[in-house]
Amino acid sequence: MKIALVGCGAIARSQHARALAGDTGFELVATVDPRATVPGFEGRHYTDHQAMLAAEPAVEAVSVASPTGTHFAVARDALLAGRHVMLEKPPATTLGEVVELQRLAAEKGRVLVTSFHAQHNAAVERAREILEGHPPPESITIEWREDFERWHGGQAWPWQPGGFGVFDPGINALSVLCHVMPAAEFRVERARLRLPPGAATPALVEMRLAWEGGAGDAAFEWRRGGEDVWNVTLNGAFGTLLIRGVRTLLQDGAVVVPEGPNLEYDGLYCAFRAAIAAGRSAVSLREMRIIEDALAVAAVEHGGEAL
Amino acid sequence: MKIALVGCGAIARSQHARALAGDTGFELVATVDPRATVPGFEGRHYTDHQAMLAAEPAVEAVSVASPTGTHFAVARDALLAGRHVMLEKPPATTLGEVVELQRLAAEKGRVLVTSFHAQHNAAVERAREILEGHPPPESITIEWREDFERWHGGQAWPWQPGGFGVFDPGINALSVLCHVMPAAEFRVERARLRLPPGAATPALVEMRLAWEGGAGDAAFEWRRGGEDVWNVTLNGAFGTLLIRGVRTLLQDGAVVVPEGPNLEYDGLYCAFRAAIAAGRSAVSLREMRIIEDALAVAAVEHGGEAL
Structure with a gap:
């Protein structure tokens, strides 16, 4: 085609x-x-x-x-x-x-x-399969902290109205969460945002998420320097699952899926092809809904360093 | 029951x-x-x-x-x-x-x-019937300006995170709009908010809405004193419809539905009873989605007087 x-x-x-x-x-x-x-x-x-x-x-x-x-x-x-x-x-x-x-x-x-590319990793898919056989996680922790300069250096649009700020990369974490918990409707119980000087969007978000059967915390941060941290941790009857750096899966500390090649976009296009073949749209609203809910209920602080 | x-x-x-x-x-x-x-x-x-x-x-x-x-x-x-x-x-x-x-x-x-009580007025229902026979409105104007003290004097919750600010009454205007345009998916093209000193939510919102076939402007304001203005104006092949104060309908300046008694809550409970009888939930997400979309893309100003 x-x-x-x-x-x-x-x-x-x-x-x-x-x-x-x-x-x-x-x-x-x-x-x-x-x-x-x-x-x-x-x-x-x-x-x-x-x-x-x-x-x-x-x-x-x-x-x-x-x-x-x-x-x-x-x-x-x-x-x-x-x-x-x-x-x-x-x-x-x-x-x-x-x-x-x-x-x-x-x-x-x-x-x-x-399309949410982070969903198309073997580690994420395996986590979804493991969760499928159990009650929903009792708790989660999301940590999504990365260097602004390394990934978005010199870009102004993330800070403008509608630019999502740190939620622009952070939506990847939410897409992983939504993929491994396909039946959950997530609620934002509270959120705290920090906007750098002159920005309309946050560089720091901390929020409390809840779903039927559990609750947990998510932190998204844009900062200067430091290693990238992209961790989604889930606790429940299955033990502790850690999706680390999107491409590695650990269960109770042991590697279940070792880091593999990046085939995310191959996966995206296969999914697009399959949707066309089936004549069926595949639209996920949950990731953006979590973000808009968080922005709607957030306590907003101004400060921190310009990035 | x-x-x-x-x-x-x-x-x-x-x-x-x-x-x-x-x-x-x-x-x-x-x-x-x-x-x-x-x-x-x-x-x-x-x-x-x-x-x-x-x-x-x-x-x-x-x-x-x-x-x-x-x-x-x-x-x-x-x-x-x-x-x-x-x-x-x-x-x-x-x-x-x-x-x-x-x-x-x-x-x-x-x-x-x-339940959105403002929908349950003869003027709103008649406007919906008139619109039904025509293409969607080409433009709209919403003006929703009211005295904070008169309706919410001394209340702190509207200003707190999740309190909606002026959108708490403003959702009534959006519910009227959603009722008379049941098939439209509204998009917020841009929004401007003003937060009073110490408030987490807006006392003033101006936004641009669009839908398939048209676009228009909405203004929501909490102020001190003055008359209440609750107007929804729609222009299109049907001429100009003005839903004034929720309970009066004018078409091209002539009164079509004169102000009647307030039977909004009778209407709400009849609708609830009908939904139970039919065994069918009736959930509208559009009003809140417009608000969350506006908050997500808004340019935020701080200032104005505390109310």
Whole structure:
């Protein structure tokens, strides 16, 4: 199936284009970006997604990896033009945008997929399988602390309204949690945010999550320097599961799934292909709902260092 | 059907108890409140909702009119005890709480109803009927400005995290909008909030809403003094509809529905009774989703006078 990739930034070049060069059932025939291109890609390039949609009637699917603030407009135009759509994380700026795209996809008989790459790891999948046979976890701890400069150095958009702040990477942790606890409806009992000088979005979030059968704490932090910490720990009848760095799984301290290769984006495109084959959209709203709930009830502090 | 009323504050005394004394299909047999009672009510009173649930097995339905922050716990316990539940607006503190209650109601085979009293007016219902025969409105204007002292004087909770601020009354405007445009998925394109000194929630909100076929502006304001302004104006193929003060409808300047009596709470309980009879929950998430979307993308200013 012919596919177009909208957005040629870092993640498109390093992950999307690489995955699409493999055996995903898609053939990348066009890219779109007003400024960048994908080095080495020899297909057609457009600076505007509407021009691409008009010129490429054979493109049946569109992968949207442009900045989050543009997702809604690009996806809407693609669905209106009768194409299937996959959205990079975060899927859009608001829940309302995602729900409207979901409605539009249903109306047009096309498939919409929200994609959360961190879910597509063997360690995460194995954790889900282990949890499946037990009552829900009694407690969890999420720690998601990373160096702002290393991953987002020089970028201003994360700090602007709708930019999500540390929740932009933090949504990966929530997507892991939602994947391993597919039946849980999470409630934010309380949240504390800290906004750096001049920022509209948080660099630090601490929140209390609850679900039927348990409760736990999550901390998301952007900081200067230090090692990245990406840990999701779950305690329950299954013992203690630690999903470390997204790609390693430990049970009661013993390695169950050792760190494997990064095949996240291969997994994303396989899931997109499967959704199209089944004619069924796959939209997850829970990750963004947790974030919006946290922002709605949060006690907000101002301070800390600018990053 | 025997019903208990949880919460005996101003709205419970002036509206809920009055409506339940009428012909709604419910018989009020118990009230719950740690501090207040309903003057003139001669049934049983409890200071704790769990004590009431334990002592009143014949109570099949529970109406939750206690402070918003307590809704989730009260409703959860009532559903777990096998009772049908109606939630005063705002239905809960977060979307996650409402969705979890929805899940629980389905699991228990009981009915959950989110109630938005402003929807139950002849003017609002007539506006919905007029809109039904036309394409969606091309534009709207919402103005919801009221005196904080008159309606919420001395209350601290609206300013605390999760208190919704001016969105606590403002959700009434959004419930009118959602009722007359039942098929629309609203998107918040941008929002501006102003927080008074020491407040965690806004006294002023201006936002841009969009939907398939149109866009418009909403302003919510808490202020000192002045007349209350509660206007929802819609423009489209039907001309201009103005829902004024929730109970009057004008079309192109001419009164279509003159101001009638306030039967909002009679309408609420009839809807609850109908939902129970049909065995079908009636949960609306759109109002709270618009609010959470607005809070998530908002540019926040601090200032203005303390109210």
